[in-house]
Amino acid sequence: MTQGTALKILKTGANVFLTGEPGSGKTYTINQYVSYLKNCTVPVAVTASTGIAATHIGGMTIHSWSGIGIKKFLSDYDVDRIATTERTVSRVRKVKVLIIDEISMLDGVTLALVDRVVKEIKQSQKAFGGIQIVFVGDFFQLPPITSQGRVSDKADMLFDEEESPFAFASRAWLGADPLICYLSEQHRQSDNVYLKILSAIRSGNVTPEHHTHLESRRMSADAPAVQNLTKLFPHNADVDRINTLELGKLPSEPHSFEVEGFGRENLVEQLKRGCLSPEHLILKEGAVVMFTKNNFDNGFVNGTLGTVVSFDEDTGYPQVETHKGNTITASPMEWSIEDGGKVLARITQIPLRLAWAMTVHKSQGMSLDSAFMDLASAFVEGQGYVALSRVRTLSGLHLAGYNAQALAVHTDVKDKDNFFRTASAEAEGAFGDLSGDELTKMQGNFIRASGGDPNLANTKRKSPSHLEQKKSKSGGTRATLYLIKEGKTIGEIAKHRSLTEGTILKHLEDLKMRKELSSDTLSHLRLGQENTISIIQKAIQSSEGDKLKPVFTALGEKYSYELIRLARLLLKE
Numbered sequence: 001m002t003q004g005t006a007l008k009i010l011k012t013g014a015n016v017f018l019t020g021e022p023g024s025g026k027t028y029t030i031n032q033y034v035s036y037l038k039n040c041t042v043p044v045a046v047t048a049s050t051g052i053a054a055t056h057i058g059g060m061t062i063h064s065w066s067g068i069g070i071k072k073f074l075s076d077y078d079v080d081r082i083a084t085t086e087r088t089v090s091r092v093r094k095v096k097v098l099i100i101d102e103i104s105m106l107d108g109v110t111l112a113l114v115d116r117v118v119k120e121i122k123q124s125q126k127a128f129g130g131i132q133i134v135f136v137g138d139f140f141q142l143p144p145i146t147s148q149g150r151v152s153d154k155a156d157m158l159f160d161e162e163e164s165p166f167a168f169a170s171r172a173w174l175g176a177d178p179l180i181c182y183l184s185e186q187h188r189q190s191d192n193v194y195l196k197i198l199s200a201i202r203s204g205n206v207t208p209e210h211h212t213h214l215e216s217r218r219m220s221a222d223a224p225a226v227q228n229l230t231k232l233f234p235h236n237a238d239v240d241r242i243n244t245l246e247l248g249k250l251p252s253e254p255h256s257f258e259v260e261g262f263g264r265e266n267l268v269e270q271l272k273r274g275c276l277s278p279e280h281l282i283l284k285e286g287a288v289v290m291f292t293k294n295n296f297d298n299g300f301v302n303g304t305l306g307t308v309v310s311f312d313e314d315t316g317y318p319q320v321e322t323h324k325g326n327t328i329t330a331s332p333m334e335w336s337i338e339d340g341g342k343v344l345a346r347i348t349q350i351p352l353r354l355a356w357a358m359t360v361h362k363s364q365g366m367s368l369d370s371a372f373m374d375l376a377s378a379f380v381e382g383q384g385y386v387a388l389s390r391v392r393t394l395s396g397l398h399l400a401g402y403n404a405q406a407l408a409v410h411t412d413v414k415d416k417d418n419f420f421r422t423a424s425a426e427a428e429g430a431f432g433d434l435s436g437d438e439l440t441k442m443q444g445n446f447i448r449a450s451g452g453d454p455n456l457a458n459t460k461r462k463s464p465s466h467l468e469q470k471k472s473k474s475g476g477t478r479a480t481l482y483l484i485k486e487g488k489t490i491g492e493i494a495k496h497r498s499l500t501e502g503t504i505l506k507h508l509e510d511l512k513m514r515k516e517l518s519s520d521t522l523s524h525l526r527l528g529q530e531n532t533i534s535i536i537q538k539a540i541q542s543s544e545g546d547k548l549k550p551v552f553t554a555l556g557e558k559y560s561y562e563l564i565r566l567a568r569l570l571l572k573e
Helices: 002-009 026-039 052-059 061-067 076-082 084-093 109-120 171-176 192-203 207-217 236-249 265-274 381-389 411-432 437-448 469-474 478-485 489-496 501-513 520-526 529-544 548-552 561-569
Strands: 017-022 044-048 097-101 131-134 179-184 231-233 257-258 259-262 280-283 288-291 305-312 316-322 327-329 333-339 340-350 353-355 356-358 371-375 397-402
Touching: 002 017, 002 026, 002 179, 017 026, 017 411, 026 044, 026 097, 026 131, 044 061, 044 411, 061 084, 061 109, 076 109, 076 131, 084 109, 109 171, 109 381, 131 257, 179 469, 192 207, 192 381, 192 411, 207 397, 231 236, 231 529, 236 353, 259 265, 259 478, 265 340, 288 316, 288 411, 333 489, 340 489, 371 381, 478 489, 478 501, 478 520, 489 501, 529 548, 548 561
Parallel strands: 017 131, 017 179, 044 097, 097 131, 231 356, 231 371, 371 397
Antiparallel strands: 257 280, 259 340, 288 305, 288 353, 305 316, 316 327, 333 340
């Protein structure tokens, strides 16, 4: 099924399981659907099964969204308590579409608990309270972590006699009865030989020929060709050991960057745990790093590799030379948790991590031109497949070794995959028989039933921020002025305009210098950090000249340059 066909089906409001091989465009398709819903003013909740996956999509975990937390069993009292918690009730009641990303890592019992809570809050016995539910993911990737590898059915959550850890074995999944949209296009791997190897792993039919190809990519970790490549390992211990060892070899001075958090404490902590950039980031010149966010305008995506070549004299931010020869200043970016368009929590950090090595688990969702991996100690089905599918071509694979488990897939998943492919073909055929008018009518009816306006589907919001979107690279400031006057934060504006926070600060500095912006208009930016701002402003007033570095040094390098610039902006004229 193509992305376009899947999007048409999603727009009808049908429950959907959107799946496909890595690189088939699942995330792109969902992003298109979310944008469509927002244009039509339909409330949508974007969630994920893990904190790492949630940070990639700017949402929250399904556990937090539903209020169930880490529980694996809910008593009637628990359900009643959650269903009377104002924050959870408000969040769930208004939503018309619920998206759960990385569904492979969510076990069936947890999915059933979410279904039970939503039904209670919505006061409806329809699956998930009657809202559209969209599962996204690939069950060939990492499976759910369950007690002793299995899920208990003591709460009668499974619909068959045999226990299974997967969400598709849950009564909640059966009740939702999702249409299957199995994406068939491939946008990551462009090497037919390598594609056949990955497909053989999925089908459980790895032949001697496939082994020969993999063996041809074997090499030692000491080989010159892999010295500056990201190394993937199944275990954290290997990753930490290599990154610490390699950083310690560099003779240059260390530079530290700390995460800054704003908003609800528990959500800030969730963001820190899920963020691929560490809470305490230590870099040196010569450090091999990986970008952990997408910023297409600045020339990097999550997974772009490079080397720290220097640190900016004024801001102190690392300057990274990518493998393609581009030099990029890595200024802080924002990770946030949103609900209904409102930011509940956010953190800022330099979007980098040491990249001599990382775990297979944290690599899920990334695309790499090349990588070195040691899968000799792979310990769970799907782990080897996730690692191998990160790279685009066989020539980009550098393999120390692999065991049988690295090429294994769960029997339940392999069997279910045949069903998913058949069901997807049937769904494609059924919707292909509909006329354009019938499909448009179905889509319009769903939007209206959800309280939205289908006439807004293909329109752009005519605000100054949109009109000046094309001017963003040349520093257009009118859109920033409009949004700051609406009470938006710097992080919110940066995200809205697909710019860095540093660029937005530059806009505000230019506006203030031209006397088009007063400190009072910016006063809402103090909220939650009044004491910090006051401390920095005193240091600014005690410093001579306009340079930021003396202030940064005087404050013990405790506060980021972005925060110092903000404090300077907030000084009264």
